[in-house]
Amino acid sequence: MIRASAAVPVVLALVVFVAAWKAIVVVGGYPPFILPPPESVAVRFVDAWASGVIGPHAAATLVEIALGFAVGAGLALAVGYLLARSPLAERLLSPYLVAAQATPILALAPLLALWFGPGLTSKVVICALIVFFPVAVATMVGIRSVDARLLELARSLRATRRQIVLTLEIPAALPNILGGMRVGVTLAVVGAIVGEWAGAERGLGVLVNLARGSLFDIPLMFATLVTIALVGVALYVVVVLVEGRLVGVR
Amino acid sequence: MTRRLAPLVRFTVAALAALAAVALVACTGGTSPSPSARTPLVVGLGFIPSVQFAPFYLAEQEGYYADVGLDVTFQFKIDPDLVTLVGQGSIDIGSADGTSVIPAVSQGIPIRYVATIYGSFPSIVFAAASSGIAEAADLEGTKLGIPGRFGSSWIMLQALLGSAGLTPDDLEIVEYPDFGQGAAVAQGAVDAATGFANNEPVQLALSGEEVVVLHVDDTIALPGPGLIAGTATLDAKGDAIRAFVAQTLRAMREIEADPERGLEAAIAAVPELAEQREAQLAILEATIDVWSGRVTADHGLGAIDRDGWQASVTFMTDLGLVPNAVTVDALVTDAFLPAD
Numbered sequence: 101m102i103r104a105s106a107a108v109p110v111v112l113a114l115v116v117f118v119a120a121w122k123a124i125v126v127v128g129g130y131p132p133f134i135l136p137p138p139e140s141v142a143v144r145f146v147d148a149w150a151s152g153v154i155g156p157h158a159a160a161t162l163v164e165i166a167l168g169f170a171v172g173a174g175l176a177l178a179v180g181y182l183l184a185r186s187p188l189a190e191r192l193l194s195p196y197l198v199a200a201q202a203t204p205i206l207a208l209a210p211l212l213a214l215w216f217g218p219g220l221t222s223k224v225v226i227c228a229l230i231v232f233f234p235v236a237v238a239t240m241v242g243i244r245s246v247d248a249r250l251l252e253l254a255r256s257l258r259a260t261r262r263q264i265v266l267t268l269e270i271p272a273a274l275p276n277i278l279g280g281m282r283v284g285v286t287l288a289v290v291g292a293i294v295g296e297w298a299g300a301e302r303g304l305g306v307l308v309n310l311a312r313g314s315l316f317d318i319p320l321m322f323a324t325l326v327t328i329a330l331v332g333v334a335l336y337v338v339v340v341l342v343e344g345r346l347v348g349v350r
Numbered sequence: 351m352t353r354r355l356a357p358l359v360r361f362t363v364a365a366l367a368a369l370a371a372v373a374l375v376a377c378t379g380g381t382s383p384s385p386s387a388r389t390p391l392v393v394g395l396g397f398i399p400s401v402q403f404a405p406f407y408l409a410e411q412e413g414y415y416a417d418v419g420l421d422v423t424f425q426f427k428i429d430p431d432l433v434t435l436v437g438q439g440s441i442d443i444g445s446a447d448g449t450s451v452i453p454a455v456s457q458g459i460p461i462r463y464v465a466t467i468y469g470s471f472p473s474i475v476f477a478a479a480s481s482g483i484a485e486a487a488d489l490e491g492t493k494l495g496i497p498g499r500f501g502s503s504w505i506m507l508q509a510l511l512g513s514a515g516l517t518p519d520d521l522e523i524v525e526y527p528d529f530g531q532g533a534a535v536a537q538g539a540v541d542a543a544t545g546f547a548n549n550e551p552v553q554l555a556l557s558g559e560e561v562v563v564l565h566v567d568d569t570i571a572l573p574g575p576g577l578i579a580g581t582a583t584l585d586a587k588g589d590a591i592r593a594f595v596a597q598t599l600r601a602m603r604e605i606e607a608d609p610e611r612g613l614e615a616a617i618a619a620v621p622e623l624a625e626q627r628e629a630q631l632a633i634l635e636a637t638i639d640v641w642s643g644r645v646t647a648d649h650g651l652g653a654i655d656r657d658g659w660q661a662s663v664t665f666m667t668d669l670g671l672v673p674n675a676v677t678v679d680a681l682v683t684d685a686f687l688p689a690d
Contacts, residue, residue, distance in 0.1 A: 131460075132458060214528075298527055301499065314500040314671065315673075316433065316434075317673070318434075
């Protein structure tokens with residue numbers, strides 16, 4: 101009963117979105133090659149998955165996202181902890197981290213493809229870069245928010261550094277860290293697509309370009325965009341579920 | 351029960367209000383053009399202003415379009431956007447690749463190719479003469495640079511390789527999405543690359559490198575860039591389109607006879623080109639060469655090679671790029687070419 105009532109707003113929002121989309125097409129008189137109606141996109145979506153058009157591209161993008169997120173989040177956890185516990189590190193690194201975050205990844209991606217090649221490495225680097233900042237900042241904030249009295253208590257009980265980190269600081273900072281990962285995992289999808297636009301043989305970003313620029317198959321382009329959105333939503337839900345397991349439902 | 355439903359009811363009302371607002375916005379899109387003594391014509395040219403658009407610049411600056419009652423404005427778009435906008439009618443007439451027209455019409459985009467600009471297919475494979483590559487068969491086992499596995503260069507490459515019994519799997523394809531394959535050939539990073547007959551080979555030759563160019567025209571007469579217009583636009587502004595085509599071809603003939611005149615017109619439109627006069631003139635002269643082709647040599651600039659279009663439809667259908675069958679009549683019309 102509780103799960104059904106929780107799903108109602110989600111389903112209702114989807115219905116309103118699709119109805120608004122259809123209304124825009126009908127009232128605006130847009131031709132299918134400008135804005136295809138939702139039913140055309142739905143049919144093309146099913147066709148493209150069933151015929152194996154989207155599948156290989158989606159698999160390639162998922163690999164890039166998974167590796168990029170793992171590398172980016174892993175580094176971000178370590179750097180975030182360092183920033184939280186070392187004022188010197190924060191003063192030294194913060195300006196460069198902020199500058200890197202402020203530089204549009206769309207401008208950096210071609211350079212990274214040039215330096216790391218058009219293969220998987222450049223995509224992982226791009227994803228890792230885009231994931232890094234939100235997770236690092238969330239980690240830093242989370243670690244700093246650990247109650248100082250608990251730290252004092254741990255030290256008074258002669259806890260080792262490792263014990264303090266693993267049994268006190270990280271668990272206490274988990275809500276913040278996982279909040280950063282919610283943002284990071286959706287940005288990883290963006291990073292993968294941008295990386296593919298900078299040069300790739302396969303991926304959902306490549307398929308968007310092919311559908312639009314070579315095939316003029318606009319329903320396929322929209323179906324690919326829907327796939328990208330679903331990937332982002334699915335990964336976000338995974339992080340939420342992990343968060344629910346580790347820190348409880350919030 | 352009432353307390354649980356209230357938020358849901360509020361959400362539903364808000365959503366319906368948003369839906370109504372969206373519908374209202376869709377109804378009020380677009381504005382009518384203001385009245386003018388001349389017929390306004392929005393002309394879509396390629397991605398960036400360039401010396402290759404010299405005929406359009408010359409015709410505009412010399413008043414050829416104004417003399418026939420046209421008020422022309424230029425927009426610069428990439429090919430996929432231009433094709434879509436011409437089909438929609440936001441752009442009245444544009445320069446687009448013939449190999450884009452075929453899949454676009456197959457997908458229901460209502461456009462027609464009304465005049466040929468490039469009588470030869472401009473997309474080519476080039477290599478340094480020192481590479482030993484002299485014909486398509488020599489590409490086997492080489493490293494070849496390409497912007498991506500899409501567009502006219504990808505179609506041309508498959509046709510060229512096919513003429514030698516090869517496929518893209520018989521060589522190593524290296525992608526340069528920033529269109530740096532010319533530099534890659536110059537630096538020896540790749541053995542050959544796709545490019546345009548009036549660009550990369552010219553740049554390489556100016557740097558002192560001897561260049562080999564492989565053309566696809568001997569294999570298949572793929573349709574090069576030309577003027578396209580939406581079918582609705584052809585119905586509504588047919589006379590204006592016909593006049594525009596005639597004056598553009600006039601400017602092309604004048605530039606053919608005097609390339610410097612075309613260069614000056616391009617520099618007047620794009621002053622930055624003046625910094626590379628020699629290079630830009632070489633590009634323009636190479637462009638003029640590509641205007642000529644098998645059919646235009648016999649029937650004049652602008653003439654449409656219907657046999658070439660048919661062969662191209664068959665070839666691109668075999669590549670899987672034509673999901674719905676199209677006829678040449680659905681793709682091209684020579685009704686808007688000058689009678690002479």
